[in-house]
Amino acid sequence: MRIERWSWLDLRLAPAAATVWTGTLAAPLLPVPLLAGVAAGAVLAAVAVSQRSRAPAAVVLLGVLAALAVTAATAAVRESAREASPLAGVAEGRRTVELVLELDADPTAVRGVGPPRAVVQATVTALVDGATHTSLDDAVVLFGPADEWRGLLPGQVVRVRAAAAPAAAEEGLVAWLSARAPPVPVGEPSAWQRAAGGLREGLREAAVRLLGPQAGGLLPGLVVGDTQAMDPVLVEDFRRAGLAHLTAVSGANVAIVLAGVLAPLRRRAVDRRVQALVAVLALAGFVVLARPSASVVRAAAMGAVTLLALATGRSRAALPALGAAVVVLLLVDPGLARDAGFALSVAATAAIVLLAPGWSRRLRARGWPPVLADAVAVAAAAGLATAPLVAGLSGLVSPVSLPANLLAAPAVAPATVLGLLAALALPVVPPLGEALVWVAGWPARWLVVVAQRAAALPEGATGWPAGTRGAVLLTVLLLVCGWLLWRFPRARPLALAALVGVVVLGWPLRQVTRGWPPERTVLVACDVGQGDALVVPTAPGEAVLVDAGPDVGPVDRCLDRLGVDTLPLVLVTHLDADHVGGLAGALSGRDVGVIATGTLSPAEDRAGVLDATVRRAGAERAVLVPGDRRTVGTATVEVLAPPPEVATAAVPANDLSLVVRVTQRGIRVLLTGDLGGAMEARILARGVDLRADVLKVPHHGSADADRGFFAATGARVALVSVGADNTYGHPTARVLSWLAQQGVRVHRTDREGDLAVVGDADAWGAAVRGPDDGAAASGTATAGTATAGTAVTGAAVERSPETAVGGHVAVRAGRRERRSCVTPCRCGRSTPRTDLPPARRGGGGGAAALARGLRRAGSRAREPP
Incomplete structure (x- = not known):
């Protein structure tokens, strides 16, 4: 994969994307009339600017005003519809009613006190209240017994009796629901979803049977984000090693899939329009297979941007594409503005686009092989950009994250491609599918070994202040260290030795000094x-x-x-x-x-x-x-x-x-x-x-x-x-x-x-x-x-x-x-803990909601009273 030299940076869409993000965070805090007024004022201001100047700065300002107008207008419409919904009135009264709803994602098991429960993202299509039957289109989250909801597929329509509780505007929901009776299916899910469910289940069963619980549980998670069979201890090892992104669908998965599909076409010089069509079809199929949840759609958008920058060599188009992706995703799903995963994806993608090309060129100029230079540059750029967010979210800093990612990188693409081919082959030619699963097991086992060894290092992950304070502190520290290493090149070997010393010697020293x-x-x-x-x-x-x-x-x-x-x-x-x-x-x-x-x-x-x-x-x-x-x-x-x-x-x-x-x-x-x-x-x-x-x-x-x-x-x-x-x-x-x-x-x-x-x-x-x-x-x-x-x-x-x-x-x-x-x-000073307690999901809106997400480690769904 070749990374070309940048000729210029197109940042014109960045202010518009920042405006949409900021406006989406602030919108839930504002009343509908004020939002309507902001939209109208932005439109009038845009008209005035367009009539006075057509300079580049004016064009950027027009983009900002347009973004503000669209964000405020869509937020006003959404909030008005939410307040007017009959389901919102039912939720305010905390009543139990009969609903018809369509599942938006697979039911997910959640931990809690009592029998196993499942959380379901769904859209209510009808409210049955006595003799009244009202058509709706309201987003909800439902809790119910895991045994009753397990096995239902996205797109499936069910009828259920549920108690409703009100949801805050910033949560992006009309109500929280708690099932009071088992769901009654109304028809069948689409053929696409049935086929995708069969492929996922077949891959999961074959992987566990052939590879054992660890590598077999990892492979479906790595390929299609199916972590049902994954060992929870191994999940924790991946988190502590800074490899948690491998256990869920990310932009890297999308980029690998698209690169694998397009590589043979590009070698044969197939027409670019045909390549684009094939890429779109492959991307749509992968999204259906991995489930079209918000995180997968986000990964598809970010992966497409990354591929545009690194696989096609059109780096000039990458930043506008990233800005456009942020704008569209936030307008379609405003909840992403408060989603830490979305912030991590954007930060990583921006770093890969902005920093990785230059770093790779410098490494190759020093004699590094191109493949190794690209891998190091991409891993380092993404790791450094996301480190402050990860530290704020988890209260952990992992010095071994970069080497662990470098060691894992060669195995990710083979495991993903082979696992995907195995999923497609198992229903058609089972022996071939099982053979592919067996082969994919080798890179999967390597990933397991890397995660376990990195997590086992005594100082592989060390405590750090959680929350916004910790994120800002690490950002400042990285910037200062980066400037010092750039300004004083001779200090770089000393810095590397210090990092190795922290990992190798830090734990024994801490045992002596803290006496625990x-x-x-x-x-x-x-x-x-x-x-x-x-x-x-x-x-x-x-x-x-x-x-x-x-x-x-x-x-x-x-x-x-x-x-x-x-x-x-x-x-x-x-x-x-x-x-x-x-x-x-x-x-x-x-x-x-x-x-x-x-x-x-x-x-x-x-x-x-x-x-x-x-x-x-x-x-x-x-x-x-x-x-x-x-x-x-x-x-x-x-x-x-x-x-x-x-x-x-x-x-x-x-x-x-x-x-x-x-x-x-x-x-x-x-x-x-x-x-x-x-x-x-x-x-x-x-x-x-x-x-x-x-x-x-x-x-x-x-x-x-x-x-x-x-x-x-x-x-x-x-x-x-x-x-x-x-x-x-x-x-x-x-x-x-x-x-x-x-x-x-x-x-x-x-x-x-x-x-x-x-x-x-x-x-x-x-x-x-x-x-x-x-x-x-x-x-x-x-x-x-x-x-x-x-x-x-x-x-x-x-x-x-x-x-x-x-x-x-x-x-x-x-x-x-x-x-x-x-x-x-x-006596004296104690050492920061490395095991921050998992906390509940926070309420609140706007920037405080994103900051609260940074303050809390391990967000877990909680059923409302």
Whole structure:
């Protein structure tokens, strides 16, 4: 692929594209009359400018005014139609009605509390309200049981009874829906969608059967964006290695497909009009196969622009094409203005178009082979342009992203092309299709190896401030470093050596300077967001794990920080996703003995999934009942609840949480799962001995609690495992006030990061790893709000006042007392976390919405109340 020298840059459409983007962000904040006025004013201004001047600057200004007029007018029309829709009135009243809707994309499984759910993007075509039948064309998002919606195809029309809730204007929806009955199909999806669904399913089944779960799950995701069979641990590895774009359809996929289709035609000098027609047909077919979702359409547009710049050699047309693509996509789908993926695509495409050609020429001038020069230039340009956005979104900076992408690049095109050919051949000539899948498996396996090895590097991904602040900070840092390297060429080898030193030596140095985990650790509450994951170290490299949080990444990293590679006992308190969703990440790559639960409800339909996880881990499954005791290393686990007789189908899963007391070196910790107040009172009424030194607050501090249960524990320290900015209001003021009145010191993972109970019966306390910003400790920490980097103990009796607990702070006779560190390097500044908690999708409109997207890592769909 040859990159030609730029002769000039055509930036005339850039101001218009920026105007459309800015206007689309601001439009939801403005009333309809004002939008109409802005459109009219822009038209009048454009007429005046056109009559006075035809200079180039005036032409650009005309484009800006036209873009502003069109953006404001279309926004006014959309908002007027949304407000006038009968469905909007139904949503305001939160009524349940019967609807006819057409699916816009495949139903997607979402994590959450309770049975598996699916989220469906759809368009409501009719509202049936009593005897009234109203035709509509309203965009909605629907939630429903995953089993009922799985298998439905885009374009399929269904009839469903659903409860409606209002949606904000900036969400681009008329209503949020929650299904109250199974969908009833009305007719069949189109032949195109049925054929595409069959091809996707055939490729997925053949890949998993022939290549195994890892490479077999990756190949359909790489080819057509089908990640249903992909190992969640591998997904996390790709994210940490900076290769997450390979697990979804991107502009690179489109460019590879179009290049593969056009290459033989160009070699035979086929007429350009025929080439264009073939390219359009191939692009349309690929979009149907990969599903015409917003992300795929976006990828098609950006991929076409990239191909125009790099494959056809017409680099002058690339920037106007990019500007036009941004304008059209934003006008057709305004929601893209707040879509971080769209911002990443535009940034990467612009960088490839603007920077890659020049960088490639300079590398080739220094003797680099053209193919390698192009690959390095493209990967470096795209990686540097998107790094600030990625850092702001995920709170991670990956120094290994560029080398990982360079190592992965040679395998992407062969895997994509061979996988696509296999998908087309499987229904026609199955042996040929299977042979192609087998061949495509080799580059897919290489991608798996690259991702796993890059993610396994201790400093492969390091913590960074999330949000707009982090994105701006990294942008400034990259610009300054780039200028210094350009201005002082002799510093480049030193910079490369420094980067290698950070990756190779950074982790050991950080272990020495941050002192985590503290010595004599009894228990660690991992910061995994809105969920529980508690680790009881029992021997070097060995621990008992109680729950695993909602996602595979945070619990895996917490166990890595603690040096745990063996789990003799894993306790799952109950099967809600915020306690078991990360189990695969905890088990992956570790030796596992027994995975145990309490007595489950006979109506529990998620036990089969747990059993399959146990089998894959090569572990033993056990059910524990009150009176059972397990000794693992230095720790003793006593089971207190639930008794088998209470495990009926009518009892919620939360109230059947496994309740255990862990005792280690004389310190007792009561772990309570997600118990509710009624069950807490029943346990107390049965006379169960609940005495403990440390209480893991039930259900993340929910108001559904029993005050007598808390008092019966006699705990002096309480740990709350809770996610930052959670939508449930956890921990509630009611629970915090109870604990404060009982003299209990509270520590929270959302404010203090990982929490550790350290010491022994003679001298013990609590240590905190520190919040995200890694600020230095200063001042006095109050209950529940410990300062970053400060270790604050619970009210324990210290018999040896000369010795600080775990090198941090000790408490004597219920009174906090500051001590000097036994190991000075363990106090002071803490290190930023590398496992930001996944957060909910934010509301709000305009630029704040995009900024909020940058502040939050891992956007997850949430069903409205």
